[in-house]
Amino acid sequence: MKQKFTAFITVCIIASLPLANTASAEDTKLFYRGDYDDQITEAPNGAKVNKAYKKFISEGSFAKPEIHQVTDGVWTVTGYSLSNYTFIEGKTGLIAFDAGSSVGMGKTVLEMIQKKVNKPVSAIIYSHFHYTGGAKAYAASNPTGKVEVYGHPYLKNNMAGQGSTFRQMQNRRGGMQLGAYLPHEGPDAAFGPAEPQFEDPALAAHGHLPVTYEVKDGETVTIDGIEMTFYYAVADTEDSLIVDIPSKDLVLHNTAAAGLLFSLYTLRGSDYRTPVPLINSLDKLRSLDREFVVGVHGYPAKGKEAQDMLTAHRDAYAFTYNQSVRAINMGKTPDEMADTIRLPEHLDQHSELFPAYIDNEYSIRGQYRGIVGWFDEDISELHPPMRSELAKELLAVSGGAGKLNAAAKNAFADKKYNLSAKLYSIVLDGEPENKTARQGMADALRQMAYTTRSGIQTRSYLLTHALHLEGKLDMNKPPKFSFFGSASVAEIMAGQAGNSVKALEFQLDPNKVSDVEKVVAVTFTDLDKSWSIHIRKGAIEVTEGIVKADATLQLKREAWADLVMGKTSLKQLVSSDQAKIKGNKNTAYKVLGAFDNISI
Known part of the structure; x- marks a missing residue:
């Protein structure tokens, strides 16, 4: 009776697994079901990729740097990095539409364009907040060192949010997306559009300049002699712009x-x-x-x-x-x-x-x-069990990891690569160090990676996880290249004064202050501005000003930036007279020590 019951449960489990290739999808080719196995080819760096994807990258707009003369007085650079760069010749200089992701990118592209028209940049237009990093290089070309910067009103807040709230997650997952964890050569190598890298820190820096002129929707502005009408747009961000230039019969857009x-x-x-x-x-x-x-x-x-x-x-x-x-x-x-x-x-x-x-x-x-x-x-x-608990039950009723690994291996042989990966993942949920499952899942992910047409995101993610399973990389650590730039003291100093204090709301370990109801204020003595950190038994609120503080940390803004960037500890600042604590010192240490990024 026990054997029959176990078999019945196993059948129910298998029957409940989602079917990815039902009758409704019969006419659709699916890479995760082997339909593109005959389409694997090798890229110049040895990467195994889908043939059509290789052609798209090798022959399309990402293939190589090119300067296109769109019309009289308008040039667009494609293929140098992830984004395009467009320049319009104005009366006194070049009006730049986007600036790439670093000072070095902006400098390099401007040098390319100035071989066509030797003028400085007279104005910058940001299409959205992603490609602003070369703006300082543009401004440096102008004899005055300053240029007007046009952008959407939302751009400033998006830049601030990118820098303080989700950057750690975005850099890690964005690194996977762009292949930043992958090797440069061999079957698993990254292959696709890439951002140029610079060894010189000054060139690698993100040279964003703040918007000096926030455009209105439908507003017409004359920039260096060229009349332009701006319209708000939505794409990958909500701070995107459409720029209509009637005199050129031209429209720029994100x-x-x-x-x-x-x-x-x-x-x-x-x-x-x-x-x-x-x-x-x-x-x-x-x-x-x-x-x-x-x-x-x-x-x-x-x-x-x-x-x-x-x-x-x-x-x-x-x-x-x-x-x-x-x-x-x-x-x-x-x-x-x-x-x-x-x-x-x-x-x-x-x-x-x-x-x-x-x-x-x-x-x-x-x-x-x-x-x-x-x-x-x-x-x-609604209230699911932990994956590990469920996996252990599934392993028990299916006859153990060996049986499920065998089923996963058979699925792979049948070219049901997504099913194979899922079965192996169940084993790993129950037995995280199971070597057979780790390698089997890596093999399934790798086969899907080599055949997918979505080589930028899908291939990169699949291979990153495969190599992680094999112990060849640690995807839980940030990649060497950060798409959204690395946090720095300079960035904190360039932002609004209270941003780095407000950001503490996302860095509190509530277990460390579960019995605390206190207020600790932070005062920047060089700005004469303060913020209050309210701790209410694990909950937190940061407000501007001092509100009945139990302790007050007094220091210059740059010293605070060093503290939250992990460059120093609170006690080091106090002992060197760079910071003072008024009120209850134990409360200050208790509260500030509960934040992930602050060392006491």
């Missing part, structure tokens, strides 16, 4: 028309990218009907080709959103949505919508999470 299939969800993590304003932004571009359309990514487009490209992008994201809403209303789960919603063939095969960056399944799942939230009506997930 929208979802990015030269490849745009991600409505990115694996590194982001806010919900609601498609409606994104689609509206594309429609705004279409309505302007300019001869020349130049984006932050992809090649410049012209005439009918530009309109066709914008319409294809618009239709792809509208289809994904519309069908996601339809499926949600029908009660489908994220798994069922990802299995049944497929782009029409003319869009799936469109040259401007190649899925190099993202697999559209992720965007569909992202719609469910953004619209509905995490609960998919699986009632057992």
Whole structure:
């Protein structure tokens, strides 16, 4: 009877696993089910990649640095880094649209353009907050050392949020996304668009300049003799701009028309990218009907080709959103949505919508999470057991890790690579050091990585996890290259004075102050400004000013920056007379010692 019961439970477990390749997906080629196994090729650095992905990278806009003369007095640089750089010749200088991610990038690209027109930069326009790092190099080219910087009103807050709240997570996951953990050569090497690296710290620095002129939606501004109208747009951020330049029959933009299939969800993590304003932004571009359309990514487009490209992008994201809403209303789960919603063939095969960056399944799942939230009506997930507890029960009823490893190996042999990886992951949830499961899962992930057309995100993530499982890298540590830049004392000093104090709200270990109800104030003596840290039995609130403080830490702002950056300890600052504590010193040490980044 016991054997029959065990067999029955095992069948139920297998039957409950999600099916990724049902009848609804029969006509769709799936890399995780072996349909692209015959499409593996080798890149110049030895990386094993999908043939179509290699062609996209090797022959498309990311292939090599190129200068395109879009029209008279307008140049765009593609292929030097992740983003484009556009320059418009004004009366006295060059109006720059975006600046890359570092001082070195800005300097290099400006030198390229100045071989065409030897003028300094007279103004900078930020398309959104991602590509502002070369602005200081642009400004340095101007004899005055200063330039007007135009941008969206939201850009300042986005820069601050990037720097203080999610940077640690974004740099780690963004590093996976861009292949920063991967080797430079060999089958598992990174292959795709990359950011140029600089050994010189001055060139590697993020040279952002604050916006000096926040544009209004629909506002017309004359910049260095060129009349431009600004429109707010939404793409990967909500601080994006469309810049219409009638005299050039030209429009510049950061929208979802990015030269490849745009991600409505990115694996590194982001806010919900609601498609409606994104689609509206594309429609705004279409309505302007300019001869020349130049984006932050992809090649410049012209005439009918530009309109066709914008319409294809618009239709792809509208289809994904519309069908996601339809499926949600029908009660489908994220798994069922990802299995049944497929782009029409003319869009799936469109040259401007190649899925190099993202697999559209992720965007569909992202719609469910953004619209509905995490609960998919699986009632057992309201209060689920820990994965380790569930895995141990599954291992017990299935006959142990050996049986499940064997099933995973058979799934791999049947080219059901996603099923193989999932079965191995169950073993590892129960037995994290199981060598057979670690290697088996790495093999399944690696096979999917070599065959996916989404070589930028999917391939990079799969290989990073495979190498981590094999002990060849530690993906829990930050990568050497940080896409969003490394936090620094200089950045803290350049930001608003209270940002680094407010950021403590995200760094408190509540267990260390579960019995504490105190207020510790921080006063920057060189600014004569204070903030109060309210601790209420594990809860925290940071407010401006001093409110009945039990202790007050007095120090200069730079000394505080050194403290929160881990360059010194609180007691070192006090003993060297760089800081003073008024009131109850024990309270100050107790409270400040509860933060992850502060050493007492």
